[in-house]
Amino acid sequence: MNLKELAKELGLSPTTVSRALNGFPEVSEATRKRVQAAADAYGYRPNMRARSLATGRAMAIGHVIPLASEHEMVNPVFADFIAGAGEVYSKAGYDMLISIVPEAEQERAYEEFKYKGSVDGIIVHAPRSGDQRIKLLKSVGIPFVVHGRASESDESYSWVDMNNLRAFQRATDFLLDLGHRRIALINGLEDMDFAIRRRAGFEAAHEARGVSHDDSLKFTGEMTEQFGHDTTRALLARPHAPTAIMTSSMIPAIGIRRAIREANLEMGRDVSVIIHDDDLSYLPNGRDDPIFTATRSSVREAGRRAATMLLDIIANGSDTPRTSLMEAELLIGQSTGPAPAHARTTDPV
Amino acid sequence: MNLKELAKELGLSPTTVSRALNGFPEVSEATRKRVQAAADAYGYRPNMRARSLATGRAMAIGHVIPLASEHEMVNPVFADFIAGAGEVYSKAGYDMLISIVPEAEQERAYEEFKYKGSVDGIIVHAPRSGDQRIKLLKSVGIPFVVHGRASESDESYSWVDMNNLRAFQRATDFLLDLGHRRIALINGLEDMDFAIRRRAGFEAAHEARGVSHDDSLKFTGEMTEQFGHDTTRALLARPHAPTAIMTSSMIPAIGIRRAIREANLEMGRDVSVIIHDDDLSYLPNGRDDPIFTATRSSVREAGRRAATMLLDIIANGSDTPRTSLMEAELLIGQSTGPAPAHARTTDPV
DNA sequence: CGGAGTCCCCAAACCGTTTTGGATGCCCGA
DNA sequence: TCGGGCATCCAAAACGGTTTGGGGACTCCG
Numbered sequence: 001m002n003l004k005e006l007a008k009e010l011g012l013s014p015t016t017v018s019r020a021l022n023g024f025p026e027v028s029e030a031t032r033k034r035v036q037a038a039a040d041a042y043g044y045r046p047n048m049r050a051r052s053l054a055t056g057r058a059m060a061i062g063h064v065i066p067l068a069s070e071h072e073m074v075n076p077v078f079a080d081f082i083a084g085a086g087e088v089y090s091k092a093g094y095d096m097l098i099s100i101v102p103e104a105e106q107e108r109a110y111e112e113f114k115y116k117g118s119v120d121g122i123i124v125h126a127p128r129s130g131d132q133r134i135k136l137l138k139s140v141g142i143p144f145v146v147h148g149r150a151s152e153s154d155e156s157y158s159w160v161d162m163n164n165l166r167a168f169q170r171a172t173d174f175l176l177d178l179g180h181r182r183i184a185l186i187n188g189l190e191d192m193d194f195a196i197r198r199r200a201g202f203e204a205a206h207e208a209r210g211v212s213h214d215d216s217l218k219f220t221g222e223m224t225e226q227f228g229h230d231t232t233r234a235l236l237a238r239p240h241a242p243t244a245i246m247t248s249s250m251i252p253a254i255g256i257r258r259a260i261r262e263a264n265l266e267m268g269r270d271v272s273v274i275i276h277d278d279d280l281s282y283l284p285n286g287r288d289d290p291i292f293t294a295t296r297s298s299v300r301e302a303g304r305r306a307a308t309m310l311l312d313i314i315a316n317g318s319d320t321p322r323t324s325l326m327e328a329e330l331l332i333g334q335s336t337g338p339a340p341a342h343a344r345t346t347d348p349v
Numbered sequence: 350m351n352l353k354e355l356a357k358e359l360g361l362s363p364t365t366v367s368r369a370l371n372g373f374p375e376v377s378e379a380t381r382k383r384v385q386a387a388a389d390a391y392g393y394r395p396n397m398r399a400r401s402l403a404t405g406r407a408m409a410i411g412h413v414i415p416l417a418s419e420h421e422m423v424n425p426v427f428a429d430f431i432a433g434a435g436e437v438y439s440k441a442g443y444d445m446l447i448s449i450v451p452e453a454e455q456e457r458a459y460e461e462f463k464y465k466g467s468v469d470g471i472i473v474h475a476p477r478s479g480d481q482r483i484k485l486l487k488s489v490g491i492p493f494v495v496h497g498r499a500s501e502s503d504e505s506y507s508w509v510d511m512n513n514l515r516a517f518q519r520a521t522d523f524l525l526d527l528g529h530r531r532i533a534l535i536n537g538l539e540d541m542d543f544a545i546r547r548r549a550g551f552e553a554a555h556e557a558r559g560v561s562h563d564d565s566l567k568f569t570g571e572m573t574e575q576f577g578h579d580t581t582r583a584l585l586a587r588p589h590a591p592t593a594i595m596t597s598s599m600i601p602a603i604g605i606r607r608a609i610r611e612a613n614l615e616m617g618r619d620v621s622v623i624i625h626d627d628d629l630s631y632l633p634n635g636r637d638d639p640i641f642t643a644t645r646s647s648v649r650e651a652g653r654r655a656a657t658m659l660l661d662i663i664a665n666g667s668d669t670p671r672t673s674l675m676e677a678e679l680l681i682g683q684s685t686g687p688a689p690a691h692a693r694t695t696d697p698v
Numbered sequence: 699c700g701g702a703g704t705c706c707c708c709a710a711a712c713c714g715t716t717t718t719g720g721a722t723g724c725c726c727g728a
Numbered sequence: 729t730c731g732g733g734c735a736t737c738c739a740a741a742a743c744g745g746t747t748t749g750g751g752g753a754c755t756c757c758g
Binding site: 399 | 714716
């Protein structure tokens with residue numbers, strides 16, 4: 001059942017039917033009701049392709065999510081981010097288009113989205129240091145919002161981000177307060193923006209107290225369970241093992257915990273651990289008595305905000321870029337405690 | 350730059366340009382090359398909305414993924430399944446549309462996909478016992494492939510599934526061989542098809558040997574870390590605790606391991622654990638020496654197969670439904686061992 | 699009574715492709 | 729010489745909506 005047929009059925013012109021259904025004022029209330037009733041009865045739904053061809057709006061948002069090159073890994077936080085964004089889209093009648101492409105083909109994916117006319121806006125995921133994509137998208141001229149920020153970019157653009165620096169600075173402070181002096185950082189890939197900022201927070205906290213921090217305790221890699229485990233095992237085998245470990249996600253933290261147990265040590269007593277918790281629905285850290293002491297910020301909420309922001313930019317234009325910075329909570333759990341006495345002596349390194 | 354402009358630029362009709370670019374034979378090789386060169390030079394990409402309006406094909410596949418009602422959880426295996434499917438789509442020039450909706454609104458989502466004309470086919474996720482969606486989709490008349498099967502349905506339809514029954518039967522057999530007689534099953538939600546089949550395999554293995562199995566050792570719930578942990582803790586506190594635990598996913602297994610350690614027991618010695626491993630990219634179980642003994646079947650590969658099958662059905666029609674059953678490997682890891690001697694006596698229950 | 703203003707409605711153009719149904723010119727064989 | 733076949737191109741009609749630019753009927757007012 002299409003518009004023309006419906007119009008004929010009603011003895012009206014397609015124009016009037018269209019206007020009635022879209023709530024234009026040039027149609028009497030009586031006929032509007034009649035049209036609406038008929039549309040419901042026949043189960044009429046306007047064809048989106050035709051509509052968007054006519055209006056020029058695709059009523060869809062594109063997400064390009066990169067496959068980390070090495071293990072073709074898809075970052076598990078995307079699932080929750082997308083769930084948050086999807087909520088907003090479906091309320092607004094928008095579709096969500098997802099394109100999963102190898103790291104290297106991302107730029108082509110953006111251009112295709114634009115030129116094929118299949119989306120009205122784009123969410124940029126996982127920005128890296130000096131990311132080229134932002135420049136590209138600005139030149140392409142399509143509305144977009146970045147989840148995160150591109151570190152060394154002087155371009156201005158809209159973004160939703162968590163205060164990574166502050167979160168990790170606070171967490172590091174907390175460990176320093178507990179007497180820890182050798183703290184390891186098991187971080188995300190080196191050039192990911194979030195990893196850079198977290199590292200900066202980690203280092204700032206040390207420097208504010210004049211505590212030395214050396215690079216042999218800092219690690220970067222893809223956030224897998226394996227990475228957390230292997231790194232921790234190697235760390236604990238060192239003569240002057242760290243007394244605390246910070247990491248960027250729940251997933252490697254599980255591996256860290258495994259390695260600590262394998263070394264017959266106890267987390268929270270022998271080794272303290274602080275993680276960043278994205279509040280993933282399937283890996284809850286616990287509300288009242290969290291397993292891990294954590295900086296927590298809901299990635300699903302970030303998805304909601306980014307989507308809301310993007311739809312707003314599409315609807316109202318953006319003279320000046322919008323930004324939204326979320327602060328993380330610091331939740332004390334069972335995985336942290338004072339540094340063991342024998343380690344409290346001056347750092348021998 | 351659209352087709353009309355390009356045609357004018359070339360001094361040709363839109364018809365000829367369209368045919369040249371789409372490889373029709375009615376255009377000379379010379380002009381085809383000239384058109385192709387001009388298209389490349391101007392960076393022309395056909396507008397997908399217009400094209401699909403004209404052809405009637407949307408060149409997009411829809412995935413409706415349900416939000417588990419209680420915790421609004423999005424199943425983390427979707428990420429990998431979608432990564433696999435996405436690979437296939439992008440090679441074939443298809444887009445992927447994702448709609449994340451609360452459990453209850455799924456049917457509406459399917460109808461919208463169809464009537465709005467935004468997709469050519471649909472992948473059905475997470476079928477449940479006696480699922481109504483299959484009947485709905487057949488009546489709606491849109492090609493679809495189910496990831497999994499709907500247990501009590503007599504309808505015929507296309508699906509890609511893993512041999513859940515056989516996998517869990519083999520795994521249970523393996524535990525029985527090792528002398529275990531009290532085996533717990535921490536399974537997915539009761540009416541999920543995969544959970545039903547796995548339970549059936551679990552029970553079949555027991556019955557084949559005349560080993561009793563009682564329902565007090567079987568649990569169903571959403572596959573979170575917490576669920577695995579809490580259930581295991583309760584189990585281990587029982588007077589006649591089970592000596593082995595089977596579970597449906599890596600995620601609860603992590604909680605199971607945590608609970609075992611908290612009880613000062615050792616996995617693989619005091620309590621054996623077998624999991625099903627979906628081979629998620631961010632939670633690798635290890636290749637050569639797996640952490641968990643596991644039945645393994647790549648959900649990403651399932652995504653590839655389902656997508657390939659669906660595209661084939663769309664292209665060639667489907668007189669008879671297609672099916673693809675994947676067998677899981679049984680990988681021996683560190684989490685299993687012979688039943689402890691003191692438990693080998695006849696089951697006191 | 700005539701003209702202006704409103705209220706409803708409609709015919710036709712348009713969005714950017716594909717596809718149908720020729721049209722043109724040329725070569726070839728009868 | 730003429731008709732048929734072939735190669736190459738094109739004009740116009742779809743596809744299913746929205747939007748522009750009126751137009752008729754009615755009311756109101758001078």
